[in-house]
Amino acid sequence: MADLQDDLHPGTTEAGGFDDLATALPQAEAAFPQESFAPVSDPDDEPLARAHAVLAAHPVADGYSGLPWALKHLPWYDLELGESSVDTDVPRLRAGHVGALFSSLHLPEGLIGDRAVGATLEQLDLVKHVVRGHDEGLRLAHDAGQTTDARNCGRTAVLLGPAGAAALGDSLGILRSLHALGLRALTLTGASWASDAGLTRFGEEVVREMNRLGVIADVSGASPETIRRACAVSKAPLLCTRSAARALRPHPANLPDDLLAELGAAGGLCMVPLTAEQTGPTVRDVADHLDHVRTTAGPGCVGLSGTYDAGTAHPLELGDASCYPRLVAELLRRGWEEAHVALLTWGNVQRVLRDTAFTARAAQLRRRPSTATIAELDG
Template sequence: MADLQDDLHTGTEAGGLGDLSEPLTAQAYPPEPYAPVSDPDDEPLTRAHAVLAAHPVADGYSGLPRALGRLPWYDLELGESGVDTDVPRLREGHVGALLWSLHLPENPENPENPDGDRAVGATLEQLDLVKTVVRAHPEGLRLAYDAGQAIDARNCGRVAVLPGPAGAAAMGDRLGILRSLHALGLRVLTLSGVSWAGEAGLTRFGEEAVREMNRLGVLADLSGASADTVRRTFAVSKAPALCTRSGARALRPHPANLPDDLLVELGAAGGLCMVPLTAEQTGPTVRDVADHLDHVRTVAGPQSVGLSGTYDSGTAHPLELGDPSCYPRLIAELLRRGWDEADVALLTWGNFQRVLRGAAFTARAVQQRREPSTATIAELDG
C-alpha cells in the first residue's frame, strides 16, 4: 500500500469554483471527435453521439475495482473482455468521469457491519487498488478529486476516475479515520449499514459525521439509506447530497429507489438522483430506464437527475445497455422523447459537476469557521 503514502493530499480544484449562480453545462469545453454510428439513417442516435461528444457522461457508480480483483491479468487500454468496462468502451460511450465504488462484500452474519473489523483496512486496500489501476493505464484514465480535475482529465482525452463511494463502515466510527480516507482520495461515503445511520435516522454522532464530511468536501451518498436518514441528512448538510444508485419507486418498488416525496425533497435540497442502468431497479429495456429519467426529472427537477451505469457490480443490465459503450442508445431514446440538448447536458455532465463544485464551495466556507471535530461516538451516542 505504498501508493497511498505517496498521495496524501486534500485536493484543490483546478480553475477555481467559478460562478455557482449559473447552471453548469459542458458547453464551455471543446467537443471531442465521435465515431460514426452503425446506422447513419438513425437520426436520433447520430444526434446522441454529437451531444455526448460535447457533454460526456459522468457515471455515478462503477464496480470495476472489485471486478478486476478477480482477474489474473488485464489491460483496460487495449480492451478487456473479462469485465464490462474498459477504455475503448468508455470512449465509445462518451464517458468523461466515473465514480469507482469502494464498497465491500456484505457480511451476512453481521449486516450492520459489512466486513466486521476489517472494513477500514479493506477500504484502504480498495483505495490502493484504484490508484494502482489508474496509474497502470495513463493513456486512458486519470485520477480526479474535484470538478476542475475532472474537466482537466476530459480536456486531455482521459476518463476521470473519482474514488468512492465507500460504505460508512469504512470510517470505523471515528472521524479521524474519515479525515485520513479523505486525504487518501475518498470523495463519497454511503450513509447506511452503521449504527449511527440506520432505520431511525442519524444519531447525534451521525449528524456530527455529516458536518465533518461537509468540512472535508466528502459527499453523502443516500442510496439504500432509510427515509429518516435521507431527511435528516438534507436538514443537517450544507452541501448537496447524492444518490448514486436510485430510480423512481413509483415506477419500480425497489428498496433503493426513491418515493416521490423524497424526490421532491431531494430536488429542493439541491441533491442529485443518479438513475441506475440495472434491470432490477429500472427495468429490462432502454425505454424503462428512460421512463425513470423522465419521472425523476419531472418530480425532482432537471437539475437533480443523473446517470449511474452500475457496470461491473454484479447486476443484470437492460437490453441494449450492456456496457458503457451503450450510453448513446439511451440518450437517443431521450431525444426521441423531446429532451433538448440543454436537458441532456445537465443529465450527463452538468448536474454532477454542480454537486462536486457545491461540495468544494461548502468545504471552503465551513473550514473558515470549524476546526476538525474531535467528537467520539461514545460521547455523543453513549
C-alpha cells in the first residue's frame, strides 16, 4: 500500500495547487496559453457569414454526443449519406463545422457491476465500428495531435468517452484496460466512491490513476463535494461535459457561480449543453449561459456540448449538429471577439487534451500503476 498514497505525492499542495510535476508549465499559462491570433472574418459581413468563416478556421469540439446509444437501436443507418433518424450525421457535422466530438459511452441507469462493464465494452466496440464504416467523414482520435490531424484531413475526430464510473466495476485494472482500448474521459458519478458525500479514498486513487493514464475526469452532474475534491486531487484539468449556469437556470446539473469560479481557477472547462432543459428554449438563452460562464470563470473555461442524440429537447434553431453557426452568429452579434469564439469552439478543448497528456507523461515517470482496491482503501 505504500506505493499508493501520499508518499507518491510528496510536497503536494492539493487545494488548488500544483506540485513539482507541473513546474515547467505554470498554472496560469496552462489554463490560458498565450497564442497569437489573427481574425479571419470581415467585420463588415453579416454575423452568420462571419460565423461560418470563424468556424472554418476554428471548428467546434463538441463535448458530448449520445449517438452510440441512439445507433444501437437502429436496424440500419448510413451516416455518410445522411440519417434522418438521429441528430448527427456526416453532412450535418460538416455543415456545423464540427471538427471533433466526445462520443458518450454512458448507459441507462440501473446497470452495475459486470453488466455495466460489459455494456460499456459493447458501446466502445460500436463506436469503433461506426468510425471504421464511415471513414470518409470520421476518424478515431486519442489526443490533441490526432484530433488536429483528423480536422486537417477533413474528418471529424471522434474521442471515446465519457463513460460512466460504473464502467470500472470498482477496478483500476479495468480502468487501464478501457484506456488501452481508447477511453479518454470518465464521469465521476454513479459509484460508491463518487457520491453526494464526495470522493472516498478509493475515488481519489481513481482520479490519480486517471491522471497517470491520461483519462480526463468529467464532473458534470457530480456533487459539489466531489467536484471540489476532484479539483484538489487532480493534476490535470477537469471537464464538465454537460453543465450550464445555475444562476440563470436552476437545473441540478448546472453549476453555481462559486463552483464555476473554482473550476476556472483550476484550469477546468465547463461545456454548456445545447438543451432546452438546462439552458432554455432559444439560441439567445444558450448565449446568455455562455456569456455568464465566460464572465464568471474566464474565456479559457467555456466550451460547447451539443448533447445531440441524448434524448433531450434542443433550443429553437439548434435542433441538430448543423446548427452551430447560428449560435456563433449570436455571440458575434453580442460583441464576442473572434479570439474568444476560437477558444470556445476549439482552443479550450485542445488545451485540456494537451495538458492531460503532459500530466500523464510526467506522472508515469514517478508513479507505478496503482494496485489499490476499494476493499483496501474504503473497507
